[in-house]
Amino acid sequence: MKSKGLLGSAPLSDRFLSVFVYVFVIFVMIITLYPFLNVLALSFNDSVDSVRGGITIFPRDWTWENYKVIFSFSGLITGFKISVFRTVAGTVVGLISASMLAFTLSRPDFQGRKFVSVFLALTMYVSGGLIPVYFLIRDLHMMNTFWVYILPGLVSAFNVFVIRSFMDGIPFALQESAKLDGANDFTIYWRLILPMSKPALATIALFLAVGQWNSWFDTYLYNGSSEALTTLQFELMKVLQSTTSGNNVDIHNSNMTQMMSTVSPESVKMAITIVVTVPILLVYPFLQRYFVKGMTLGAVKG
Amino acid sequence: MNQISKWSSLALSTTLVAGLLAGCGSNNDNKENTASPSANNTGSESAAPEDTSPLTLTYYSEDPSPNWANMQDEIGKNLTEKTGITLDAEFAVGDAVQKSSLIAASGEYPDLISAKQSIAKFVDAGAVLDLTDLIDKYAPNLKKLFEGNMSRLRYSDDDHAIYVIPSYNGIGQEYFNAGGGFELQHRVVKELGYPQIRTVADYEKAIKDYLALHPKDENGNPNIGLTLNADDWHMYISVTNPAFFATGGSDDGEFNIDVDTQKVTYHFRRPEEKEYFKWLNHMNAEGLLDPESFVQKYDQYKAKIASGRVLGLIDQDWDYGDGEKALKAEGKFDYGYGHYPVTMSEDVKEASFWPTGFMAGSGVAISVDNPDPVRTIKFLDYLASDEGQVLMNWGIEGKHYNVVDGKRVIPQDVNDRKVNDATNFTKETGIGLYNLLSGHYGDGVKDPSGNYYTTSFPEQIVASFNDAEKETLAAYGATTWKDLFPKEEEFKVKPWGAAWNIPIPGDSEAVVIEKKLTDITWKRIPEAILAKPADFDKIWDAYQQELIKANVEKAEKIREDLVKARVKLWSE
Numbered sequence: 011m012k013s014k015g016l017l018g019s020a021p022l023s024d025r026f027l028s029v030f031v032y033v034f035v036i037f038v039m040i041i042t043l044y045p046f047l048n049v050l051a052l053s054f055n056d057s058v059d060s061v062r063g064g065i066t067i068f069p070r071d072w073t074w075e076n077y078k079v080i081f082s083f084s085g086l087i088t089g090f091k092i093s094v095f096r097t098v099a100g101t102v103v104g105l106i107s108a109s110m111l112a113f114t115l116s117r118p119d120f121q122g123r124k125f126v127s128v129f130l131a132l133t134m135y136v137s138g139g140l141i142p143v144y145f146l147i148r149d150l151h152m153m154n155t156f157w158v159y160i161l162p163g164l165v166s167a168f169n170v171f172v173i174r175s176f177m178d179g180i181p182f183a184l185q186e187s188a189k190l191d192g193a194n195d196f197t198i199y200w201r202l203i204l205p206m207s208k209p210a211l212a213t214i215a216l217f218l219a220v221g222q223w224n225s226w227f228d229t230y231l232y233n234g235s236s237e238a239l240t241t242l243q244f245e246l247m248k249v250l251q252s253t254t255s256g257n258n259v260d261i262h263n264s265n266m267t268q269m270m271s272t273v274s275p276e277s278v279k280m281a282i283t284i285v286v287t288v289p290i291l292l293v294y295p296f297l298q299r300y301f302v303k304g305m306t307l308g309a310v311k312g
Numbered sequence: 313m314n315q316i317s318k319w320s321s322l323a324l325s326t327t328l329v330a331g332l333l334a335g336c337g338s339n340n341d342n343k344e345n346t347a348s349p350s351a352n353n354t355g356s357e358s359a360a361p362e363d364t365s366p367l368t369l370t371y372y373s374e375d376p377s378p379n380w381a382n383m384q385d386e387i388g389k390n391l392t393e394k395t396g397i398t399l400d401a402e403f404a405v406g407d408a409v410q411k412s413s414l415i416a417a418s419g420e421y422p423d424l425i426s427a428k429q430s431i432a433k434f435v436d437a438g439a440v441l442d443l444t445d446l447i448d449k450y451a452p453n454l455k456k457l458f459e460g461n462m463s464r465l466r467y468s469d470d471d472h473a474i475y476v477i478p479s480y481n482g483i484g485q486e487y488f489n490a491g492g493g494f495e496l497q498h499r500v501v502k503e504l505g506y507p508q509i510r511t512v513a514d515y516e517k518a519i520k521d522y523l524a525l526h527p528k529d530e531n532g533n534p535n536i537g538l539t540l541n542a543d544d545w546h547m548y549i550s551v552t553n554p555a556f557f558a559t560g561g562s563d564d565g566e567f568n569i570d571v572d573t574q575k576v577t578y579h580f581r582r583p584e585e586k587e588y589f590k591w592l593n594h595m596n597a598e599g600l601l602d603p604e605s606f607v608q609k610y611d612q613y614k615a616k617i618a619s620g621r622v623l624g625l626i627d628q629d630w631d632y633g634d635g636e637k638a639l640k641a642e643g644k645f646d647y648g649y650g651h652y653p654v655t656m657s658e659d660v661k662e663a664s665f666w667p668t669g670f671m672a673g674s675g676v677a678i679s680v681d682n683p684d685p686v687r688t689i690k691f692l693d694y695l696a697s698d699e700g701q702v703l704m705n706w707g708i709e710g711k712h713y714n715v716v717d718g719k720r721v722i723p724q725d726v727n728d729r730k731v732n733d734a735t736n737f738t739k740e741t742g743i744g745l746y747n748l749l750s751g752h753y754g755d756g757v758k759d760p761s762g763n764y765y766t767t768s769f770p771e772q773i774v775a776s777f778n779d780a781e782k783e784t785l786a787a788y789g790a791t792t793w794k795d796l797f798p799k800e801e802e803f804k805v806k807p808w809g810a811a812w813n814i815p816i817p818g819d820s821e822a823v824v825i826e827k828k829l830t831d832i833t834w835k836r837i838p839e840a841i842l843a844k845p846a847d848f849d850k851i852w853d854a855y856q857q858e859l860i861k862a863n864v865e866k867a868e869k870i871r872e873d874l875v876k877a878r879v880k881l882w883s884e
Contacts, residue, residue, distance in 0.1 A: 061638045063615030082735045083378055140410075141417050148418065226406075231414065235370075235402035247405045252378040274634055276611070 046287075053077070053284045057277035076281035079273050080249055085237060089245035093223060094289075096159040096241065100222040101215050107164050108214060109207065112173035113199045118182060130167045147232055154236045158228055163221075169214045176210035177203060212300030216293070223290045246282045250275070364396035367687060371401040372415060372422040374408035374430065377745060379735060385742030386708055397691045399424070421679035423688065426479065426748065428674040429815060435467065435475055440677040441685055442473035450686055451693035453700075457483055457751045463884055464672040464809075469877045477692060477751050479675035482766070485754025488773045490793040491629035492557070492664050495649035498780045500623050502646065506787040509652040512558065512591050519600055519624050529621050536616065537600035538624040541631060543610040547834055550627045552580075558655050559584035562666035562803075564811035566826065567871055571804050574879060576811075576872040578864045580833055586852055587656055592841045593848045606838040614638075620647040645780035651793040667800045671809040676749060695750035701765045704746045712741055720763045808878045811871065822870040828862045 020028070047067040052060055056071035064070075080086070114120055115127060138146070143162075152158040180203065188198050204211070226243035233239040381388065383398050392398050402422065404411045412430035415421065421439045425431070434440045447454050454477065458465060461483070465474045494515055500522045501509065508514055519537040528534055541550040553563065556579045561568045568579040579585060595601040602608075608616070616622055617635025625632055632649070639647045653662035676692065678685050694700045706713045706720055713720050722730075729737045738744055753765040773792055777785070790796050808814065816822050836855040843851050 058634075058638050058641045061611075061614050061634045062618040063611060079735075084739075141414065144414055144418065148420075230406050230411065234405065234411070235400070244405060248376055248378045248403075251376040251405060 049280045049283050052277060053280035055277070057273040060277055061274065076273050076277045077285075079278055080246070080281055080285060083245065083249050083252075085240060085245045085248075086242065088238060089240050089242040092156075092239060093242035096156070097219050097222040097290075100160050100163070101218040103160055104164060104166070104169070104218045105211060105215055108166065108169040109173050109204060109211060110199065111165060112170045112177055113203055115170065116174050116177040117185075130170060134167045144231060153232050154239065155233075156239060158232045159222070159225075159241075162228075169217065173207060173210050173214060176207055180206055209300045212297045216297050219293055220290055224286075243286065246286060250279060250282055363687060364394070366392075366398065367396050367684060368398045368400050369424055369682070369688060369691075370422040371399045371424040371426070371749075372404070372412075373401065373426040373748065374404045374412060374428045375426070375748065376405060377401070377403045379738040380745060381739045381742065383742075385738075385740055385745065386711070387703055387742030387746060390703060390708065391691075391694075391746070395687075395691045395694055397687065421681045423679055423682040424676055424749075425679055426674070426676045428480075431476055431674070431677060432815070434677065434679070435471075439679050439681075440475045441680060441682070442475065443477065443678060443689065444474045446678075446685060446689040447474065447477075450689050451696075453693045453697040454689075454751055457696050457753070458670075461670045461672070464670055464882050466881055469881045472881075476672075476675040476677050478670075478672045479748050479750055479752065481671050481673050482752050482754025482757070483670055484757040486756030487665065488756065488768075488770045488792060488794065490651045490653075490664060490797050492627075493651040493662060493793075493797065494554070494558075494654035495625040495627065495632075495651055497620075497623050497647050497649055498784045499646040501650065501784060501787070506784070509654060511657055512588075512654055515624065515652070515654050516591075516595065516598075516600065520598070522623055523600070529619075533619070533621060536602045536622045538595060538626070539602035539608075539613065539616060539622050540605040541608075541610065541613045541627055542606045542838065543608065543613065546610060546613075546631060549631050550625075551837060552833065554626045555579065555585045555588045556582075557662060557664060558588050558660075560655060560660040560663055562663040562806065562810075564806075566830070567811050567868070569806070569808070569811055569875055571806055574808070574872065574875050576868045576875060578829060578859065578868055580837075581856065581859065581864065584656065584660075589837065589840055589852070590848055591656070593843060593845055596841055597845050601841070603842075606842065620644055625649060640778065645778045648778070648780055650781070650784050651796070653797045661798045661802065663798070663803065665794070665797055665800050666803045667805045668809045668813075669805045669807070671813050673813060675751070692750040695746060696752060698759050700750075701752060702759065704752070705743070705766050707741050707743050712743065718761065718763075722767065807883055808875045809882075811875060814874050814878050816870070816874065820870060822867050825863050825867040825870075829859060829864055829867065832858050832862055 044067070048065070051065050051067050051069045053076055054072055054074075055065055055069040056073045057076060059071040111130075115123055115130075117123070137143075147153060147158060147162065152161065184202065185198050188202050193201070224243065226241060226247060229239070229241045229244040230247075234244070380401055380403065382401070383389065383392055408428070409430055412427045413433055415425075416427075416430070416433040416437050416439060419437075421434070425434055425440060427434060431440070455462075458478075462474075465476070465478065466472045467475050494509070496509060496515070496518060500518055501507065503525065504518055504521055507518060509518060523535060523537055526535060541547075552566075556562070556568060559582065561579060561582070564579075566579060568577045568582055569575070570577075592601065596603075602616075602622070604612075614632070614635040617625070617632055618638035620639055629636075629649075629651070636648050639645075653664070655662050678688050682688055695704065702720075706722075709715065712726055713722050715721070730743075753759075755764070755766045755768050756770070757765050759765050770792070785791060785793070785795075788796060832855070836851065836858065840848055840851045840855065
């Protein structure tokens with residue numbers, strides 16, 4: 011590919027447009043990035059100093075104190091392990107089950123195709139409600155187990171449909187020719203369809219991973235009392251609450267002196283946001299190339 | 313090929329992972345299965361009065377306790393040794409009310425439940441035991457603790473059972489310092505020669521005079537006379553509650569209740585309060601009120617205080633404390649605030665310290681699933697005993713405190729750790745972890761040995777004042793800010809406690825009406841304050857009309873019935 015620099019030898023009007031686009035995009039980048047940088051700066055700023063306001067993207071009074079407070083709470087390490095584990099396991103298992111179902115549904119020769127699709131689609135509109143689901147999980151004896159993070163959300167209708175519509179775009183003739191070459195259905199799925207669906211899989215993988223990583227409500231509902239199974243989000247929620255409850259005058263009246271020596275809830279909140287966000291942000295670069303491919307693929311096909 | 317091997321390795325690792333998970337899961341199941349029957353067994357065996365065989369009780373609390381160490385702290389071990397009881401605790405994180413509802417609906421209750429307002433759901437579900445007889449038979453210390461207040465523990469007028477041992481409010485709790493009233497910077501009163509600050513006129517004059525002398529700070533930014541904090545719920549603290557305090561009312565939420573007749577009025581309808589808001593309107597017209605009062609966010613409010621430019625506040629210390637802390641960190645102690653009992657006129661008493669009596673309130677309940685309620689109540693009784701109280705608050709003698717000449721003293725090195733290494737200290741010692749488990753004495757109450765039950769007492773408050781504060785206090789002839797305020801003894805105890813502590817049934821009409829009233833008030837009050845003085849009366853009248861249209865009288869009636877029911881329940 012020949013590259014002639016960004017604005018190369020294009021006609022004047024095109025160049026003008028490019029300049030405009032770049033300025034616009036940079037502007038958008040700044041306003042989307044700013045809140046994050048602001049949080050980052052605040053998380054490294056002395057909490058007493060932060061009260062004075064006026065912090066933008068650089069800390070004024072550098073400190074590790076906010077992070078020290080967070081990491082002084084036990085359970086964070088276990089929480090981190092469980093979170094990583096459920097993210098990896100939940101994503102992989104979820105991806106496999108969703109893509110298998112999607113593959114089945116994408117085959118025109120599958121008889122119950124319509125029925126299963128409708129049945130699946132129903133779950134997107136009607137759900138059981140909190141308490142029935144809670145009872146179900148309890149009666150399945152999934153309370154206080156790791157399984158509760160993986161099994162209930164194993165197949166999501168939305169994910170299945172996204173993958174299926176992508177697979178629908180792959181010519182069926184390809185599968186027929188593979189069959190002629192002696193491949194069985196599983197081989198077709200595993201060796202042919204899956205590798206070709208990577209852009210869709212990457213998208214869903216990201217959905218799943220972010221969902222798993224951010225999820226704390228299932229811990230709260232089902233595993234709150236078993237310390238070995240709590241997730242990072244849950245542990246951080248605890249930290250956050252304990253710093254905010256310092257403001258609760260009724261109980262903590264007698265702890266005024268202790269309160270004064272700790273950092274402010276706002277600063278802890280900022281530091282927690284960073285601790286929670288950074289690990290999952292690291293996933294994006296690895297999946298990025300599939301996204302670009304996925305987008306162009308879709309564009310060509312219309 | 314490359315692709316295939318990648319995918320197959322992925323599949324392999326998935327299987328491995330799944331296998332591992334299966335391992336985890338079943339392990340946990342086993343643990344649970346073995347634990348619960350043994351607990352049940354020991355439970356049924358406990359016939360002897362001094363049974364200290366191991367018993368594990370599950371405990372659920374709506375309040376977080378991040379330093380909970382599974383009773384492996386020093387106090388926890390001590391408690392287990394004495395009573396045989398270990399607590400398997402779960403503390404709600406996030407939306408505790410939702411969690412409580414789930415547990416109440418699930419039909420599987422923890423042995424001990426501390427669910428604050430949600431306790432009503434457990435009572436409705438028949439999940440908690442009536443403790444009246446248990447306390448009577450097995451809990452001499454709890455009986456002693458709640459002596460004279462037993463009727464205040466009863467659930468409701470229809471149901472006189474005792475479901476909850478109040479553990480949030482300490483018995484005989486005394487407040488050593490005032491954190492409310494109207495605030496002025498120390499430098500303001502100092503420069504003006506410590507004038508009397510008793511009425512809104514005094515307060516206004518002090519701000520006005522100081523502003524005339526120093527319109528700008530050292531950087532040339534204008535000083536601000538008075539700023540209010542009206543961001544969301546702070547509106548109550550800094551804008552609407554001061555209206556009843558300044559007119560001699562005590563805190564009964566959004567209502568004013570006559571102490572003798574128990575007549576309930578939506579407090580904004582009192583003619584005195586019109587005068588208060590008229591005064592704020594006047595402050596605004598004079599340019600003494602910060603024009604940003606009703607638009608600033610909480611962080612902007614704090615930043616403004618931290619800049620030192622705000623001369624006067626009408627707020628509670630915990631609400632503006634962050635800003636003042638920043639000033640102190642800079643060494644600007646004379647920019648800190650003193651608290652003054654300001655009212656409309658000198659014949660009105662500031663009622664911040666109007667006594668409520670023991671308010672019972674939230675606490676711990678024993679569920680119907682509890683394997684051994686008798687041992688449980690004995691455990692709670694032990695915590696409420698003199699020995700238990702000292703253990704919970706002070707720790708272990710010789711380790712966390714010493715007795716010197718009959719006085720309990722915390723050694724310097726222990727105290728240093730308490731302040732500088734609070735988290736680890738709490739985890740290791742357990743001091744402060746057990747206070748919400750059972751009934752307890754409040755600050756300022758002395759045990760038979762003449763020592764305070766809790767570790768905070770008046771001398772500490774005085775010691776925590778900085779020099780600027782001490783100087784101002786001395787000039788007004790006081791040792792704490794509370795000395796400036798009318799004393800508890802000057803008021804007649806409110807026989808209903810406080811109206812904000814009386815729950816309204818969820819299906820009551822009052823819920824909807826009161827929401828509407830708040831919406832109207834929060835819109836109209838700022839409008840009235842910021843209006844031209846000539847328009848104030850007109851806006852106020854329109855506001856009053858709107859309240860009546862929103863059925864304020866009905867809400868007052870419902871509240872009045874509730875208050876009267878409470879008085880009846882508590883005084884029988």
